[in-house]
Amino acid sequence: xxxxxxxxxxxxxxxxxxxxxxxxxxxxxxxxxxxxxxxxxxxxxxxxxxxxxxxxxxxxxxxxxxxxxxxxxxxxxxxxxxxxxxxxxxxxxxxxxxxxxxxxxxxxxxxxxxxxxxxxxxxxxxxxxxxxxxxxxxxxxxxxxxxxxxxxxxxxxxxxxxxxxxxxxxxxxxxxxxxxxxxxxxxxxxxxxxxxxxxxxxxxxxxxxxxxxxxxxxxxxxxxxxxxxxxxxxxxxxxxxxxxxxxxxxxxxxxxxxxxxxxxxxxxxxxxxxxxxxxxxxxxxxxxxxxxxxxxxxxxxxxxxxxxxxxxxxxxxxxxxxxxxxxxxxxxxxxxxxxxxxxxxxxxxxxxxxxxxxxxxxxxxxxxxxxxxxxxxxxxxxxxxxxxxxxxxxxxxxxxxxxxxxxxxxxxxxxxxxxxxxxxxxxxxxxxxxxxxxxxxxxxxxxxxxxxxxxxxxxxxxxxxxxxxxxxxxxxxxxxxxxxxxxxxxxxxxxxxxxxxxxxxxxxxxxxxx
Amino acid sequence: xxxxxxxxxxxxxxxxxxxxxxxxxxxxxxxxxxxxxxxxxxxxxxxxxxxxxxxxxxxxxxxxxxxxxxxxxxxxxxxxxxxxxxxxxxxxxxxxxxxxxxxxxxxxxxxxxxxxxxxxxxxxxxxxxxxxxxxxxxxxxxxxxxxxxxxxxxxxxxxxxxxxxxxxxxxxxxxxxxxxxxxxxxxxxxxxxxxxxxxxxxxxxxxxxxxxxxxxxxxxxxxxxxxxxxxxxxxxxxxxxxxxxxx
Numbered sequence: 001x002x003x004x005x006x007x008x009x010x011x012x013x014x015x016x017x018x019x020x021x022x023x024x025x026x027x028x029x030x031x032x033x034x035x036x037x038x039x040x041x042x043x044x045x046x047x048x049x050x051x052x053x054x055x056x057x058x059x060x061x062x063x064x065x066x067x068x069x070x071x072x073x074x075x076x077x078x079x080x081x082x083x084x085x086x087x088x089x090x091x092x093x094x095x096x097x098x099x100x101x102x103x104x105x106x107x108x109x110x111x112x113x114x115x116x117x118x119x120x121x122x123x124x125x126x127x128x129x130x131x132x133x134x135x136x137x138x139x140x141x142x143x144x145x146x147x148x149x150x151x152x153x154x155x156x157x158x159x160x161x162x163x164x165x166x167x168x169x170x171x172x173x174x175x176x177x178x179x180x181x182x183x184x185x186x187x188x189x190x191x192x193x194x195x196x197x198x199x200x201x202x203x204x205x206x207x208x209x210x211x212x213x214x215x216x217x218x219x220x221x222x223x224x225x226x227x228x229x230x231x232x233x234x235x236x237x238x239x240x241x242x243x244x245x246x247x248x249x250x251x252x253x254x255x256x257x258x259x260x261x262x263x264x265x266x267x268x269x270x271x272x273x274x275x276x277x278x279x280x281x282x283x284x285x286x287x288x289x290x291x292x293x294x295x296x297x298x299x300x301x302x303x304x305x306x307x308x309x310x311x312x313x314x315x316x317x318x319x320x321x322x323x324x325x326x327x328x329x330x331x332x333x334x335x336x337x338x339x340x341x342x343x344x345x346x347x348x349x350x351x352x353x354x355x356x357x358x359x360x361x362x363x364x365x366x367x368x369x370x371x372x373x374x375x376x377x378x379x380x381x382x383x384x385x386x387x388x389x390x391x392x393x394x395x396x397x398x399x400x401x402x403x404x405x406x407x408x409x410x411x412x413x414x415x416x417x418x419x420x421x422x423x424x425x426x427x428x429x430x431x432x433x434x435x436x437x438x439x440x441x442x443x444x445x446x447x448x449x450x451x452x453x454x455x456x457x458x459x460x461x462x463x464x465x466x467x468x469x470x471x472x473x474x475x476x477x478x479x480x481x482x483x484x485x486x487x488x489x490x491x492x493x494x495x496x497x498x499x500x501x502x503x504x505x506x507x508x509x510x511x512x513x514x
Numbered sequence: 515x516x517x518x519x520x521x522x523x524x525x526x527x528x529x530x531x532x533x534x535x536x537x538x539x540x541x542x543x544x545x546x547x548x549x550x551x552x553x554x555x556x557x558x559x560x561x562x563x564x565x566x567x568x569x570x571x572x573x574x575x576x577x578x579x580x581x582x583x584x585x586x587x588x589x590x591x592x593x594x595x596x597x598x599x600x601x602x603x604x605x606x607x608x609x610x611x612x613x614x615x616x617x618x619x620x621x622x623x624x625x626x627x628x629x630x631x632x633x634x635x636x637x638x639x640x641x642x643x644x645x646x647x648x649x650x651x652x653x654x655x656x657x658x659x660x661x662x663x664x665x666x667x668x669x670x671x672x673x674x675x676x677x678x679x680x681x682x683x684x685x686x687x688x689x690x691x692x693x694x695x696x697x698x699x700x701x702x703x704x705x706x707x708x709x710x711x712x713x714x715x716x717x718x719x720x721x722x723x724x725x726x727x728x729x730x731x732x733x734x735x736x737x738x739x740x741x742x743x744x745x746x747x748x749x750x751x752x753x754x755x756x757x758x759x760x761x
Binding site: 406408409411412413414415416417418419422426427430431434505 | 562595671675
């Protein structure tokens with residue numbers, strides 16, 4: 001087992017450095033000289049995304065906007081990554097100072113946050129398959145038709161009002177347009193920037209002319225954080241007045257009459273002949289180089305990011321599994337050997353944990369516990385939720401293990417004068433382990449994968465790394481192969497280790513008869 | 515010396531033991547025989563402290579365990595614990611710990627329960643294994659041993675706790691007929707250690723070689739005496755039946 005211990009130590013040491021980094025990215029409690037802005041880079045271009053030609057850097061018009069606002073406030077902007085659907089909850093929880101990521105101005109948001117002056121306005125745009133004669137071309141025509149959009153967006157509400165059969169996608173714009181191309185939907189309604197950077201890029205898709213509503217983006221600030229709101233408002237106003245916003249939007253190809261009107265600018269069309277950032281995006285993702293070319297040229301530079309994500313995944317899984325095992329043992333011993341009230345208590349705990357989804361447990365731990373005054377850092381919250389969830393599974397494994405040891409073994413131990421506890425530790429547990437080990441290995445591999453859920457609480461682990469990169473480079477298949485390889489790489493050694501341990505135990509217990 | 519006085523045990527409305535009394539002197543080899551259901555197993559479980567009993571007492575040397583009627587739970591627990599140190603049991607299916615080597619099987623309880631140092635426990639175990647003729651199996655795992663070898667390990671494991679009395683539950687039933695003769699030799703080897711041995715069995719053949727015989731029937735000792743006397747001229751119906759069926 002020294003080999004296993006050595007691997008474990010190496011992994012923990014290596015991961016500590018990485019997670020130290022990750023925590024600096026995520027938790028960042030001090031307001032200090034930074035403006036921490038919440039963003040989901042999986043949302044993709046042109047908002048805030050990893051540069052497809054250099055994914056170690058975040059780019060996007062909102063990255064530039066955040067930098068400009070922060071500079072106005074005398075601060076340095078620092079992005080904090082979270083899921084787009086939960087940005088406002090993360091904001092309320094205090095994980096960052098502002099949320100700035102295509103957050104639409106709607107009245108219902110005012111209950112959970114304050115919105116700044118709008119910094120951008122754009123039309124909603126309908127995209128259909130080119131040459132599809134039956135495609136809907138107006139809001140009246142979408143009634144009963146399958147239309148894709150982002151969940152929780154203004155576009156979704158417009159579609160629902162119009163009676164469309166709405167399909168929403170958690171996985172980003174690429175998936176929305178891919179389904180349209182594949183004929184699974186009849187149209188897509190999204191904000192103009194997303195349409196421009198994804199839908200309009202596909203030669204077989206067509207953007208329909210017409211009025212489908214207008215969306216405005218604003219910066220979200222925590223309720224009660226009035227001084228910050230005032231500061232952000234005046235920063236946006238000043239950036240609008242001095243032409244900074246216009247310059248940013250023009251380079252990204254986003255300047256339009258709606259925004260010109262919003263900012264009180266008399267020139268509704270762009271003064272730039274070429275929107276440089278839009279062209280760079282088109283050049284980078286317009287046509288994917290062949291797979292093997294990507295393997296040679298593009299993927300090697302992504303490896304440090306994947307390695308970092310993998311280290312977070314591995315470290316989180318290891319600590320979560322360790323505590324799940326410890327907690328599982330306590331529950332299993334209580335359930336198998338405890339007095340009746342303890343048995344019932346353990347059973348109740350196991351059933352409640354087992355009967356609720358990990359997703360719900362994570363939400364309760366991260367967003368629910370702060371209501372009771374317990375605000376856990378993201379990594380700890382993820383750790384706790386995964387530990388609790390898997391403790392129940394482990395407890396049942398060990399209980400089955402205990403039950404597999406014949407009662408005569410316990411009686412033999414007692415008759416020799418061993419106490420109850422000594423009997424469990426020296427006689428029952430080692431034999432139970434043989435039964436419990438194979439499902440434990442399974443559970444660990446499952447936990448490695450389930451740990452991807454913690455992306456919800458601002459931790460960028462392996463899966464989230466993939467989703468962000470895939471969205472930025474529009475390379476879902478190739479990077480999918482890469483991320484699968486990483487999961488195998490971190491999962492296989494443990495499976496192998498467990499197999500070896502099982503074989504060792506089996507050799508000892510091989511019956512003479514067999 | 516072990517003395518059992520008026521032992522009674524009921525399971526709900528069923529009486530399993532109806533006043534069992536017997537005494538076996540230090541270093542003697544005795545057998546308790548009876549058909550299945552006679553109460554032998556219940557008696558054994560009471561003796562080893564796996565069951566409480568309703569009336570009577572069990573005394574080994576200076577330790578006496580009283581019935582639930584005549585003792586507190588705490589007093590009984592302490593006495594039972596002390597008694598376990600003085601009575602060893604060789605289980606019918608031996609119940610060796612499969613995850614431990616023969617040597618570790620024999621040193622686990624001496625180290626953990628009796629507080630011996632590992633070195634002392636080891637030398638005691640090696641001595642016992644040598645005495646029982648299985649010194650060469652010390653590093654083997656139980657699943658790699660034959661039935662007779664396992665039985666000897668079980669005996670060595672029990673003797674390693676230095677009991678005054680060693681009980682055997684059906685010592686011949688888990689063995690091939692060919693191996694049963696070996697049991698006699700093993701019993702003789704153990705006798706040289708001075709331990710009182712009691713076989714609980716329905717195997718009349720093995721009982722014949724003992725010094726003292728008790729016949730059990732329906733929760734009582736119905737006949738006792740020297741095996742030759744009891745078996746050649748049985749007085750009770752139970753003994754007669756045993757002679758007919760129990761060969």
